[in-house]
Amino acid sequence: MQQFILRRLLLAVVTLIGVSWLIFAIMWMIPGDVAISILGDGANPERVAALREQMGLNDPWYVQYGRWAKDIVRGDLGTSLFIANKPVKDLIAEHLPITVNLAVYTMTVAVIVGVTLGTISGIWHDTMLDYVCRVFSVTGLSVPVFWLGIMLLLTLVRVFAWTPELVWISPFHDFWGNLRQMLCPAVTLGYFQVAFIARMTRSSLLDVLVEDYIRTARAKGLHERLIVVKHALRNVVIPIVTIGGLQFVALLGGVVVTERVWNLKGWGTLLVNGVINHDYPLVQTMIFMFAGLVIMANLLTDILYGWLDPRIRYH
């Protein structure tokens, strides 16, 4: 197990170096200029040239990359070129908790509702109840997240003349205030995930329920509820954990549309604005960190497998 983790960590370092090269190359290839973003409609060739010189953008690419890499190795995440010379670490510290918060709530909604619906569908399969759950699931997969978000927002505005708070409330400061603020965005995002998890749960449960050990449990006269909850669902959980882990990381990667609709200034908004404004150090550091997160999430998922299913061993 230790060897497995060590091997994966070494591989992670190589992957991260590759990612940093790739992002640097892509950012260089994207047409546009952070100097023009800063100058706005006041840009002209002389001003652009002066600003580029001031920001060190006229240096060769390897000098710029080296500067960034040296800072990263020293633990300095650099400074944003676009946003008031702010340290990237401050920007990330300001925006990341919002997205983590949203992702946690989204996955909570998705897992609770999705597993419940999938279980109901699986147990009472091919009944009216199953059809209702499946229609609900398919709808979740079909409805675009931005449409659902806007509809939900407009409904709140029109019916209750209410929208969530504009400034993020930390759950550690005011949990209920935070819940009130994040619930609608979490439902917007979670509905898609609900559909995904419900369908996954249903099909896995149907497979598990015809297994020999379930038949044995029934033959022993165990109560059906106990069979489903204790024996069947434990095996159903493995694919859900896999999917859930990846979906969680994907959510961290940026839920830009939902963040925009609900005016949440999260990681996704920061990243997209960084790309739009050609804020190289910001984007590069954020994607570098995101790649690290993906690698760590995959590693944790693999470790979780072993804990959930003792038959899985790592060599």
Next chain:
Amino acid sequence: MASRRFLRLTWWGGMLLVIGMCLAAAAQQAAQKSDADLAREGALALAAAHGEKPRYGGKFLSVGNEEIPTYDMHQTSFGGVYAATAPAYNCLIRTSPYDPQGQEFIPELAESWEVRDGGQTIIFHLHKGVKWHDGMPFSSADAQYTIERIMNPPKGMVSPRGPVFSALIERVEAPDPDTVIVHGKGPSSLLLPIFANGWSVIMPKHILEKDPVNALKTTVVGTGPFKLKEPPTSTLWKLERNPDYFQKGLPFLDEIEIHIITDPQALVAAVLSKRVFWTDSFAHPNLDRDLAKSTAQQNPNLIHASAPSLIVSHFSMQTEKPPFDDLRVRQALSEAIRRESIAELGNQAGAVGTGVYPLGPWAMPVEMRQQLIGYGPDMAKRIAHAKELLAAYEKEKGKIDWSKIKIQCSTNIKFSCENAQVVQQLLKKINVNFEIEPMLVAQHRGNEVSGNYILSLLGAAVDFDDPIDSFGQWFVTKGGRWYQRHSLPDLDKLFEQQKFTADLAARKQLIWDMDKLAMNDAAYLVLHWFDLNHVRWNFVKGWTLTPNVRSTNARMDYVWLDLPDLPYAR
């Protein structure tokens, strides 16, 4: 007896009549007072003259429509920076918050001013006892340093308004701590207004001297009515009343919170739910006519205001690249574009005009304008003319392959691609079919600046309703936004000639001659001067939408909330 009583009654009647007439005359005199005189009497006097009785206190929930890349107003043209930092600063003079044209000046840091030498010299007499937010005293040295910094920015600093300042100003003097003298290069009607522009705020010399480029990029220290309550984040600015503000009775508000909301739908939702009280402290192009109207229709207590702004939607042709190096092709396109259609078919209303603001003092008369290429009243005649021009070109130089020509537009500037679609449809009438090439504005603007485009549809704002700014930016050879890259030597000569022509009628004629040359050259088409829209709750008072979105109204000192729980005195 009866006659005595009659006499007494007549006497008293006469007295009452005299007193009444005196009072009426006094009231009339008060009504005739300028906003500048009223402002000198105090904020309440100015408000009362405009029918307002302000309440004190309250927290104003405002919005910023754009991100804030720097806090130093002199190094950017970003409206987001302007909206966030304007409440913390002051100009020497400012526009009246009640003047919808934004042209009537009232005192700010300068208590009074004298215009001498036919507009070539201005003497500002400064307020005494003004302090910076850090407690240091303000003096004429700060004003002198600021103006010189705008005109001659230190190495590493970009000064967007530098060219206008240095075109007009010869030198600045500070003979004593309370006086600033600005010597112009010639008599100009723009010399005074540049100091009443919202961008021309005075900054602290004692802070900038330490690091002239970076010192105020991440902090705000002004003399203004509000100061930072806490360090701003990229999503929220909190400002609180400056208790030491030098203007008597101002500001009316206690606090301002500026929420950065860049998505128009999220902004509208925030307004409707009263999370914010308006759509910005200046009108923003992202809130188009249709969205603003539909928002205001949601609640009878919402007020929708719109005003033609000092922003044009432009259609630029790169004249270094064929076929737009030929006048006939450019004129053909100009003739085929009916300017009124941009407002009718797009989401953004606007006023048809030429290179000068059509509702301002320099506007070209409509009869004169209709003689220009692209402005004639008879569309059938214009289309026929356009076809003739194209045929003549193609006969001489061969057929134009329009399929290879693309018009660039910005996907993240709402009106840009919408107007490009309208232009695309209009030009089909002369069998010109080209594709639209959407891209992000940072790339698009970069292409305009570097000349890496053939056709481009975007917008450009000017800070002053004066051809020194608009023509200096758009049409003069190598001007600030000379995207079309076509030099007109005659226009350049006229530009220099009009700059310091003191006689208004003579200057107007020169400007119109210059305008004719630019419009008939048809390389940089002004599609329209578009309207900006603003929505606010009816309890927001003391604020007026002006054509110049960068008017000093973003200062917020005269803004007050008409909420019953707020008192009439502090």
